[in-house]
Every structure is written in C-alpha cells, then in structure tokens.
Amino acid sequence: MTTITRTSLHEAAIAGEPLVDVEIIDAHAHLLDERTPGVSFQYTAPEQMIEAMDRIGIDRACISVISSTKANAEMLDAVSRFPDRLVGFVLVNPRYPDEMTSTLDWCFENPAVKGIGEVHPTSYQHWYPVTGPAYEPAWEFAARRNVPVLIHSGPTSEASRCSPTMIGEVARRHPGFPILIGHCGAYDSWSMLDEAIDVALAEEQVYLEISAMARFYGVLEYIVKRLGPDKVVFGSDAPFHDWTAEIAHVACAKLSDRQKAKIFGGTMRALLGEA
Amino acid sequence: MRFFDANCMVGELTRPQPSGHVDTVEGLLAELEYFGIAEGLVCHARAAERALDQGNETIVEVLDGHDNLHPAWVIPMHTAVDYPEPERTVAELVEAGVRAVRAWRPPYHGYLADTWALGPLWDALAEQRIPVLVGASDLGRYPDQPGHGFSARNLYDICRSFPTLPVVVVRLNFSAVRVAVPLMRECPNLYAELSFFTTHRGVEFLSREVGAERLLFGSGLPWASPGPAITAVQYALISDEERALIAGENLRELLAGQWHVARSPA
Numbered sequence: 001m002t003t004i005t006r007t008s009l010h011e012a013a014i015a016g017e018p019l020v021d022v023e024i025i026d027a028h029a030h031l032l033d034e035r036t037p038g039v040s041f042q043y044t045a046p047e048q049m050i051e052a053m054d055r056i057g058i059d060r061a062c063i064s065v066i067s068s069t070k071a072n073a074e075m076l077d078a079v080s081r082f083p084d085r086l087v088g089f090v091l092v093n094p095r096y097p098d099e100m101t102s103t104l105d106w107c108f109e110n111p112a113v114k115g116i117g118e119v120h121p122t123s124y125q126h127w128y129p130v131t132g133p134a135y136e137p138a139w140e141f142a143a144r145r146n147v148p149v150l151i152h153s154g155p156t157s158e159a160s161r162c163s164p165t166m167i168g169e170v171a172r173r174h175p176g177f178p179i180l181i182g183h184c185g186a187y188d189s190w191s192m193l194d195e196a197i198d199v200a201l202a203e204e205q206v207y208l209e210i211s212a213m214a215r216f217y218g219v220l221e222y223i224v225k226r227l228g229p230d231k232v233v234f235g236s237d238a239p240f241h242d243w244t245a246e247i248a249h250v251a252c253a254k255l256s257d258r259q260k261a262k263i264f265g266g267t268m269r270a271l272l273g274e275a
Numbered sequence: 276m277r278f279f280d281a282n283c284m285v286g287e288l289t290r291p292q293p294s295g296h297v298d299t300v301e302g303l304l305a306e307l308e309y310f311g312i313a314e315g316l317v318c319h320a321r322a323a324e325r326a327l328d329q330g331n332e333t334i335v336e337v338l339d340g341h342d343n344l345h346p347a348w349v350i351p352m353h354t355a356v357d358y359p360e361p362e363r364t365v366a367e368l369v370e371a372g373v374r375a376v377r378a379w380r381p382p383y384h385g386y387l388a389d390t391w392a393l394g395p396l397w398d399a400l401a402e403q404r405i406p407v408l409v410g411a412s413d414l415g416r417y418p419d420q421p422g423h424g425f426s427a428r429n430l431y432d433i434c435r436s437f438p439t440l441p442v443v444v445v446r447l448n449f450s451a452v453r454v455a456v457p458l459m460r461e462c463p464n465l466y467a468e469l470s471f472f473t474t475h476r477g478v479e480f481l482s483r484e485v486g487a488e489r490l491l492f493g494s495g496l497p498w499a500s501p502g503p504a505i506t507a508v509q510y511a512l513i514s515d516e517e518r519a520l521i522a523g524e525n526l527r528e529l530l531a532g533q534w535h536v537a538r539s540p541a
Contacts, residue, residue, distance in 0.1 A: 003305065003308065003309075004305055004306075004308075004309040006309065010309075013502070013505075013506050013509075014310055014311055014502070014505050014506065014509065015509065016506065016508075016509025016510050038450070039449065039450050039452070039453075040452050040453045041474070041475055042474070042475060042476055042477070042479075042480045043475060043476045043479075043480075044475065048476075052475070052476055055510055055512065056510055188417070190292065190293050194293075215471070215473075215499055215503065216292060216294065216498060216499065217292060217294060217295075217296055217297075217496070217497060217498055217499055217500050218292065218294030218295055218296075218500070219294060221294065222293060222294040238475055239474075239475030239476075240449065240473075240475075241449065241473040241474075241475070242449075242473050242474060242475045242476060242477055242478075242507060243475075243510075244476070244478070244506055244507045244509075244510035244511060245473045245503035245504065245506060245507040246473070246503065247506055247510075248500070248502030248503040248505065248506040249500075249502065249503065251502070251506070252310070252500065252501075252502030252505075252506070
C-alpha cells in the first residue's frame with residue numbers, strides 16, 4: 001500500500017485543532033440573516049461567525065451582503081465592530097447603476113472596507129451580464145484604488161451571465177486591479193474550471209477563489225498542477241458552506257504546507273494591499 | 276476517534292474526474308490511512324453504474340481479507356421484478372457478510388414509494404434490520420439541480436411503511452435543512468450521512484435538533500475527499516461523546532442490527 005505523507009496542517013485539521021501556524025484569510029464569506037427565503041442558516045450573527053472562526057484558526061474573513069446594496073450598512077456595522085477579524089467587501093447592483101459610485105464612496109470611507117463583491121451577475125441575484133456597461137463604475141473605482149473584486153462564476157446553467165471567459169474580457173478592458181473568479185469559475189463543472197484556469201494563466205490580474213468547486217476530489221491539486229499555487233486563494237462562501245468543512249480543501253490537500261500557506265492567506269494578504 | 280466511512284466506493288468509474296479518483300482497494304486503503312479513517316462501508320462502481328450482480332459479487336471478493344472494509348450491496352430502487360425471492364437474497368447477502376445495502380440513483384425513474392412498487396425485498400431487509408442507504412433523494416440534491424430522486428414525501432412514506440428499517444439519506448444537502456429536521460423528527464428510523472452537509476455549524480445544529488445518534492460520517496469517495504466531512508465532525512462544537520457517535524459508533528450499531536429510537540424533540 002502506498003502511504004501518502006501528511007503535512008502538519010493536515011495533521012492538525014483532521015485532529016480538529018485550530019490551525020495556528022498559518023495565516024488564514026477567507027476571501028469569500030457573507031453576512032446573512034438566519035431566515036432567508038431560500039435557506040435556513042444558524043449562528044450567523046457576527047459574534048457567532050467569529051466564534052466559529054476561532055475554533056478553526058481563521059484569522060480574517062472578507063464579508064459581503066447579498067441582494068440589496070442597502071444591506072451594506074450591516075456589513076459596515078460588522079466590520080466596524082470587528083475590524084481585526086472582518087474585512088468589508090461592498091455589494092454593487094447593476095440594476096441601480098446611478099447609485100454604484102456613491103455606494104462605493106460611502107462604504108470605502110470605512111478603513112476596514114478593502115474590496116468589492118461578491119459581484120453576482122447570475123439569476124440568484126442581479127441577472128445582468130458581467131461584461132455589461134452598468135458595471136463600468138465599479139471597475140473604474142477598483143482600478144483607481146487598486147482594490148480586489150470578487151466575481152461569482154458558475155454553475156454551468158448560469159454561464160451566460162458570468163463565465164470565466166467573460167470575466168477575462170472584463171480584465172482585459174480594465175487592467176489595474178485584482179479580480180477573483182469565485183468558485184474557480186466552475187462551481188460544478190470541470191470544463192468551466194479549465195476555462196477559468198486558462199483565463200488566470202492569460203490575465204495577470206486574475207486569481208481563482210476555490211469555494212464550492214473544491215468539494216470534488218483532487219480539485220486543488222489539479223488547479224495547482226496547471227496554474228501553480230500563487231494565483232489561488234481560499235474562500236468558503238460561509239455561511240452557505242461551513243468553515244469546519246471548507247478548511248479541509250486546503251489543509252488536507254496533497255500539497256506542501258508552503259503551498260497551502262500561500263493559498264490560505266499569503267496571496268490574499270497581498271491582494272488586500274497588506275504585503 | 277474511530278471514523279467509519281459510511282459512503283465510499285471502489286471500481287472503475289464510467290466518467291472519471293480529470294483529477295483522477297481512487298478506484299482500487301489499495302488506493303482506498305491509502306486514502307483512509309491518510310485521513311485516519313479506521314473502517315469503510317464499501318460498494319462497487321460496477322454495481323452502482325452497470326451490473327448489480329457482478330458488482331455485488333466483486334465487492335465481496337476484493338474486500339476479502341480486509342477486516343476494516345465492509346461490503347455493501349447495491350439494490351435497485353424498486354425490487355418487485357428483480358428479487359422474487361427476497362428471503363433468499365437476504366440470506367445470501369448475510370452469508371456473504373453484507374450488513375447494508377445501497378439504493379443507487381438510476382438515471383431515469385418514477386420514484387414510487389408505495390410498498391407494492393418498492394417490492395418485497397424491502398420487507399425482508401426491514402425484518403433483518405439491514406440499513407438501506409438512499410443515494411437518490413431530493414434531500415441530497417444541490418439547490419442548483421433539478422429534483423432527481425425520492426422526495427421528502429417519498430422518504431416519509433418509506434420510513435412509515437418500514438418502521439423497523441433504518442433508512443439513511445446519503446449526502447444530505449445544506450439546502451434541505453428546513454425539510455430534513457422535521458422529517459427526521461417524524462421518522463425515528465431516518466438517518467443522515469454527512470459527506471456533503473456543509474451548512475454553517477450544521478453538525479452542531481443537527482445534533483441539537485435531531486440528535487447526534489442520527490448522523491453518520493461518510494467521505495463521498497471517489498467523487499469527494501474525506502477531509503471536509505472529517506473536519507466538520509472534529510471542529511463541531513459538540514461533546515466528544517456525540518463526536519464519537521457521528522464518527523463511527525452509530526454506523527457500527529446499525530450494522531450490528533441495532534438502532535436508536537431517536538430522542539423526542541423538546
């Protein structure tokens with residue numbers, strides 16, 4: 001029988017110990033109410049989210065609200081109360097393009113706000129193509145400030161609004177700020193994952209965030225083999241998904257701890273302008 | 276913590292993932308060792324995808340000599356036509372050391388849950404208290420996917436029709452919480468396997484709402500890695516006693532022919 005070597009991060013994770021020897025920044029988390037029309041969540045108050053982060057050893061989470069930009073006020077309240085643990089990302093809505101710049105100006109007055117997203121062009125949210133003109137104020141704002149933008153991509157059924165190739169088109173038109181392709185551009189599709197990797201290989205400013213797609217066996221190893229470890233960042237999509245499980249996609253991957261450290265936080269720290 | 280994987284498979288897949296997959300017993304053993312998993316309940320891809328009898332025969336053969344790997348046979352959803360002598364089938368599987376069966380997801384089906392349509396095998400399995408792991412249920416459906424299996428109503432009917440039969444929903448999905456919790460309260464013989472249950476602090480929540488004795492660790496191999504389900508159990512803010520139940524003790528009891536009647540919700 002072939003024995004696979006365990007790293008110290010793997011050992012700690014499967015033992016349920018906090019991962020204290022590595023900086024972990026979740027690039028993709030949300031602040032949601034417990035009762036939403038679609039899904040019932042539990043323990044989603046900021047204090048309860050942080051309790052869950054502490055149990056695992058997650059240092060910081062980039063949080064955003066969904067649906068209405070009015071809810072950005074809740075994000076601002078949370079990051080103001082926990083500026084060392086929560087990083088604000090601003091929701092923009094292309095259905096209200098005239099409000100986009102003022103929303104961004106308002107939110108970025110708070111120093112704990114450091115990114116834009118989750119931009120959500122799919123039917124779950126705003127149902128507007130990511131290449132459409134209504135998003136232009138957001139791309140221009142991001143370029144002026146060089147702040148990261150997280151864009152949802154996937155699943156296959158939603159590709160007409162935000163495929164990895166379309167996000168690559170945004171990157172070519174608007175250089176000067178990092179773009180994180182959410183869910184590796186795939187969610188559930190290996191062909192869209194390959195498409196996202198191709199975009200990240202072609203566009204210097206494009207990175208992959210791993211939530212959802214990483215649930216398939218060997219995904220992270222596959223991405224690192226094709227793309228390398230430097231343009232891949234850990235994301236959970238919490239509370240849609242649970243940190244307790246999502247952490248394993250990186251911690252238990254058959255990669256070196258040095259590679260895992262980049263994915264867990266090293267790369268995202270730089271994208272937040274903190275390197 | 277002695278983890279016992281309720282949901283793993285060996286054998287060549289018709290549609291392997293580009294990242295590769297574990298297909299041999301040797302490969303499975305290496306993967307279980309990597310994650311510190313003590314035991315596995317294993318079915319064969321040939322049975323799940325193509326040929327029930329050949330695959331079921333093969334899984335018993337390839338696991339022979341591996342005391343920590345336990346064979347699970349695959350049965351069709353409806354057994355009235357294929358198993359006219361259910362007592363003989365159950366006697367054969369017991370003789371072969373099989374203590375659980377999996378009702379696998381067929382690509383096309385009507386999913387009738389009436390006892391006349393399920394067939395007499397389910398009665399025989401219930402009599403022997405041989406757990407049925409149901410892979411095709413809408414409780415395991417990802418929210419982006421269309422319904423493709425037994426509905427919650429079907430599961431309710433099955434559990435009520437066979438009250439001594441342990442029924443395990445495989446790959447409970449986070450989006451099913453609103454249905455799964457009341458369903459499990461109504462059906463004390465219904466269990467949930469957690470290889471894809473990623474609800475935020477979901478293990479804590481389900482342990483509180485339906486009891487840890489109703490939850491089973493599973494990996495989802497070869498399509499998924501065991502890591503997330505292990506860490507979900509290990510990091511959950513539950514007692515170590517509850518953790519041990521979910522990790523493996525519940526499955527060991529089920530395979531021994533024992534099962535809990537769930538504690539009544541408060």
